[in-house]
Amino acid sequence: MTLDGSPPGPRPFDVATALGGLALGLLLWAVGLDMYPARDVPGWWVLVPLAVMSALEVLRRVRPWAALSAGTVALVADQFTTGSLATLLLFTDLIYAAAVYGSARPARRLPQVTGALTLAAIAWGVFTWQDAYSLMLGLGVGLVAFGPAATGALVRHHRDAARAARREAEQTARLAELDRAQAVTAERTRMARELHDVIAGHLSAVAVHSTAALSLDDADTSREALGVIRENSVAALTEMRRMIGLLRAGGEDLEPSAVPTLEGVGPLAEGVRAAGFPVTVTPAPEAGWDLPSPVELAAYRIVQESLTNVLKHAAPGPVTVAVERAGGALRVVVTSALTAPGGQPSRAPGAGAGLTGMGERALLVGGTFEAGPQAGGWVVRAVLPVPDGEG
Numbered sequence: 013m014t015l016d017g018s019p020p021g022p023r024p025f026d027v028a029t030a031l032g033g034l035a036l037g038l039l040l041w042a043v044g045l046d047m048y049p050a051r052d053v054p055g056w057w058v059l060v061p062l063a064v065m066s067a068l069e070v071l072r073r074v075r076p077w078a079a080l081s082a083g084t085v086a087l088v089a090d091q092f093t094t095g096s097l098a099t100l101l102l103f104t105d106l107i108y109a110a111a112v113y114g115s116a117r118p119a120r121r122l123p124q125v126t127g128a129l130t131l132a133a134i135a136w137g138v139f140t141w142q143d144a145y146s147l148m149l150g151l152g153v154g155l156v157a158f159g160p161a162a163t164g165a166l167v168r169h170h171r172d173a174a175r176a177a178r179r180e181a182e183q184t185a186r187l188a189e190l191d192r193a194q195a196v197t198a199e200r201t202r203m204a205r206e207l208h209d210v211i212a213g214h215l216s217a218v219a220v221h222s223t224a225a226l227s228l229d230d231a232d233t234s235r236e237a238l239g240v241i242r243e244n245s246v247a248a249l250t251e252m253r254r255m256i257g258l259l260r261a262g263g264e265d266l267e268p269s270a271v272p273t274l275e276g277v278g279p280l281a282e283g284v285r286a287a288g289f290p291v292t293v294t295p296a297p298e299a300g301w302d303l304p305s306p307v308e309l310a311a312y313r314i315v316q317e318s319l320t321n322v323l324k325h326a327a328p329g330p331v332t333v334a335v336e337r338a339g340g341a342l343r344v345v346v347t348s349a350l351t352a353p354g355g356q357p358s359r360a361p362g363a364g365a366g367l368t369g370m371g372e373r374a375l376l377v378g379g380t381f382e383a384g385p386q387a388g389g390w391v392v393r394a395v396l397p398v399p400d401g402e403g
Contacts, residue, residue: 022070029105030069037062037098047095058099061090065102072109077118080110104160111164112171123165126157201372218244244283272312274303274335281333284319289348291319291331303342307396310373311335311344314381317366318346318392326350326390337398341379346392350385370394 040046041058064086071079083106090099111122134150218241281291303311315333322331329349336343367383370392374381379396 023073026070026072029072030066030102033069033098033102033105034062034066036101037066037096040096040098045097047097047100049094051094053093055094058090058093058096061086061093062096062099062102065090065099065106068106069102072106073113076106076110076112076114080106080114100156104156107157108160108164111161112168119165119168123158123161126154126161130154130158215244215248218248272316273308274312274315276312277315277333277335280316280319284322284331287323288328289322289326289331291333293333293335295334295336303337303398304377306377307342307398310377310379310396311342311394313373314344314370314392314394315346317370318348321366321392322346322348329389340398342396342398344392344394344396347386347389350388350390 037059041055041062046055046058065083068079068083068086083103087099087103090096107122107126111119114122130150130153133153134147137145137147137149222241277293281293284291315335319331319333327349331348332346334343334345370383371381374394374396377396379394381392381394383392384390
């Protein structure tokens with residue numbers, strides 16, 4: 013179909029085939045090469061079926077079944093003339109075109125119908141003449157009808173198979189591109205989460221202690237706050253340098269950084285205590301737990317981000333960190349006071365990415381995560397499964 017919905021026009025090849033067939037028929041008629049020269053009919057009659065068959069060649073792709081039906085009538089009419097070999101050849105091409113370009117269901121049946129006609133012609137000849145001529149009749153019908161139909165069906169099958177293969181290749185390419193885009197998005201999310209986890213805690217501590225140093229006119233307090241600021245600034249720069257080294261080309265020569273473990277929960281608690289929050293870790297994580305690295309890293313980051321949120325949002329009050337392994341799972345619970353009454357602003361700005369990152373980390377290792385107000389405080393709870401055979 014064309015863009016305006018009308019059927020496509022004749023192809024130049026089809027027009028050339030029609031003209032070529034007509035020219036061949038006229039040449040055969042001019043030199044007297046007829047198929048049935050002994051018939052007592054006017055010689056020009058043979059030109060009528062020839063002209064009709066040549067005109068139908070123009071429709072071989074546009075209206076293949078209509079062309080084949082009309083061509084069958086023209087072929088029958090040709091049998092009452094002296095007969096033209098060109099008319100017969102053009103008819104075989106109409107059968108081939110119907111098998112290749114016609115509707116799918118009739119095209120599949122065409123070889124069956126022409127094959128049945130071939131067998132019927134052989135049977136009729138055997139019972140009628142009972143000689144070798146009967147086999148020649150069946151062979152002729154097979155060459156004129158079944159041969160082009162079977163060839164067209166084979167060509168159509170290969171063409172459809174090639175089209176299906178192209179579609180499958182295109183779909184595979186689209187799926188591969190989609191997978192690549194999803195992989196890039198997932199990697200960007202992972203990098204953003206990792207960068208947030210390793211930097212946000214240090215910068216939050218810097219913001220809190222710098223606020224204290226500016227608000228308190230006390231030399232000792234300011235010195236202590238500046239010491240904490242320097243410590244966290246250096247740690248943040250170190251982590252930033254490591255992350256940039258992982259992203260840029262040629263960063264293989266950088267010194268490897270150890271993956272954080274739960275033994276680092278103690279130093280995290282010390283940093284929060286320095287900001288004035290009494291932090292209790294119960295019980296202290298043990299190195300002998302021998303946890304899977306992804307689970308241990310997820311637990312550490314959840315505790316780290318929870319304590320960072322304490323610095324940024326919690327009201328003054330006790331903070332409890334509980335990390336325990338029981339029942340094939342590692343449970344992490346961090347409790348703190350709610351934000352100070354009266355809607356006091358946070359001591360450090362935040363984009364709300366912390367809770368999202370903690371939930372993603374728990375989900376990546378097959379665990380669960382929840383956070384929210386409970387019993388007058390704020391509770392972060394994560395359950396991370398430990399696969400059988402680990403530890």
